[in-house]
Amino acid sequence: MSALRGEKPQNEFFVVRILCLTVLLSSFAQAPRTFGQEQTGGSVQVALPPQQHPHSEAVAPLQDLLSEAEQNNPQIQAARQGWQSAKQIPSQVSTLPDPQFNLQQVNVGSPRPFAGYTNSDFAYIGLGVSQDFPYPGKLRLKGEIAKREADLVQQQYESVRRSILAEVKSAYFQLAYLAKTLGILESDGQLLQQVEKAADGRYRSGMGTQQDLLQAQLQQTKLLREIAMHHLEVGKRQAQLKQLLNRAQDSPDIEPTGLVETPLVQTYADLLAAAQVQNPELASAQKMIEKQSLQVNLARKDFYPDFNVQYMWQRTDPTQFRAYYMLSFGVRVPIYRGRKQRPELAQAEAEQSRARSELQAQSQQVASELRAQYVIAQQTSEVLKIHREGLAPQARAEFQAGLATYQSNKQDFQALLTAFLDVLHLDEEYWQNVAEYETAIARLEQITGLSLR
Template sequence: MKSRSYILIVPLILLCFARVGLAEEAKPAENLSRLEETAVANNPEVKSSEARWQMFRSRVAQAGTFDDPMLMLKIQNGLITDPLNFSKDSMTQKVVGISQQIPYFGKRKLREEVAAKEAESYRWLVEERKLELRRMVAETYYQIYFADRSLEIVKRNIRILDDFITLAETKYSVGQGAQQDVFKAQVERSKMLDMQISLEQQRKSLQATLNALLFRPSETPVGRIADFDLPAPPPAPAALRQTALENRPLLKSLQATVEKGEAGHKLAKKEFYPDFNVSFEYMQRDRTAMGPSPDMYSLGVTFNLPVHRERREAMAAESSSESNMALSELNTTKNQIDSGIADLLAQLERRRKLVDLYKNGIIPQAEQSLESATIGYRVNKVDFLTLLDSRVTLFNYEKEYYDSMADYQMKLAQLEALVGKPLR
């Protein structure tokens, strides 16, 4: 009866595991492109950068306009003895005047250019932030991929160690093995459980990081990360450098800052020339006892005298230093991009070679070694320590394989952020 019960129970257990496996497979896989677009659309730092750009863009129209005209209303030459009598003296006048400040020729256009270049630099910083955000999402995505595959390997090794424990206990029970072999296997299983706990915690932390980038609740579940094949190798270094010069937002932002400094220097030179104030006044006079008093007008131009040259020379020096500083930062960034491309290409080549070596050479050989050691241990031709060593070797190489796969994609995401254009 017991054997019949086991015969009925075992298929039920297998069916339950099959249903669990199907349920896990049924979960939709996460899509990296969709995650990146969600992050760009929702991330508050991007929205903050966009608001800053809009703020500076609104300053462009302000910089290019005239100051408001001034309206003047006054009583001129009124009599102290009779202040509200406008017909007692022919020189008493009611005056209406208007004046307008006019900057020296070219100043308004240069002010507008300075504001426009500053706004442009912030616009490209928005694109740079989006590029950086996509990189961070991609890196977290592939870190989750590596954590998931490591968990799968750990769980599979726990099942293998369960088989080893059963095998060691069976051999010990018939006097063909040592009890120490059982203890060794149990210790190794405990190590795997410890690693499983750490990986599960790491997975939760990475999930929270990804959710923070996407600006959604930290407990939002992140689905399965699908397997993938490595994409084609990236272009040659010269082509990548040209791509960076044409597409990297940070370079465009720094170039706009250089141009802003140049326009500011031209504007500072214009400060050595005067601004003008044009005014017109209409003076109305009442009839007096002496007869009619014709109305009068006044038309005039005033201008400042730019005699304080020290202040204006300091303004020119400041704008020149700003332009030189931005140009130096631009050249430094280009140099960093150049060295970064070389470094990332070398790391990508290394990871690609390791993936091919692990997939087509080392892992199949390690699997054969483990299988051979298992068979040898069953017939007492291999000791238990050799069996465990074969299992650990295969475990480490499988982890290294998935680590190389994930790291290749993360380095590729860094290269895309470096040159400012997708390469996948």
């Protein structure tokens, strides 16, 4: 009788736990996960189970979100506007200085302006204009330098654009991964229910222990905790993606499409060749060298003088004298070369050398980052193949065999629970690797400027 009294509360506790788990998991309304794939071209397409969000909307393709980010992201807009601003500078600095117009009036013996010519024969009115002329070639060089500066700003804009789009892709892939793993937790939760039922059956028949049943129930609770943590991470990724798209945080949530294992057909040499031509950081470093070379030429031009031309018309008493016409020519001579022009030239040459060194450093950095992401993509692709063709089916077969053996009292519970955890962890690890693989592909796209998907 005491054994029966101890069993009844335990059974009621078991039923309550099962009901709680069923209610929570059914809220996801997701189709059971399998490792079957749909072949779409060269890609492995895996459909994501539908999820219910507080503010859900239609599935958003990645390409639509990328276009939206290009149009609406404030960082991209600011960089684009900075480029448009820089393009207005070359014409300003390559144009002659504005001319200066002069009006002169001279009286003798009278402080009143324009007193006339009656007070003195030396009274006159004069009109003149003067124009500064930099040494030939200086304005052209200044315009070329400003053009290179605008090209630098353009490459900075391109770098910002690619960086933001890579962040959008990363957040999107993480959302897709979380959506898929929520489906995995739901379907693998059904496997755990089978384990718990088997433990309960053995406990009722006296062949198992209460510890086995409690361990199964503990694993159910851990599963609920993992689901809650996944929803927390989904909220963070939704907030990040909405920020990148410049959407209001209370706008409908973004539902990703399925994760796609994009085939990488390009070799490292192909990707490196594309990066050397299209990478904005390398292009920016190259433009900096061109700019500094022009700056050296301009510093050499500063050793030569600038000029000024002035033309003046003067009128005295028209009844006695004819008008005067005066043309003057001035030269600004750089006589402080040792303290001004020579240090300026040395500075420009040092900046030119620094720009060349920075290009070499940037080339090494791009090649290194490209190699790292290429290796990640290649190795992760091999791991995914091992998962699909070996680990996943083997783990599931081991679990099913272990469950049957446990139900026939030929295996201990710990071995069965370990087999279940292997299935759960391998399923989650598979989709995490898919997300990491796609993130590496996105990084390769950012570095090379190629569209790889």
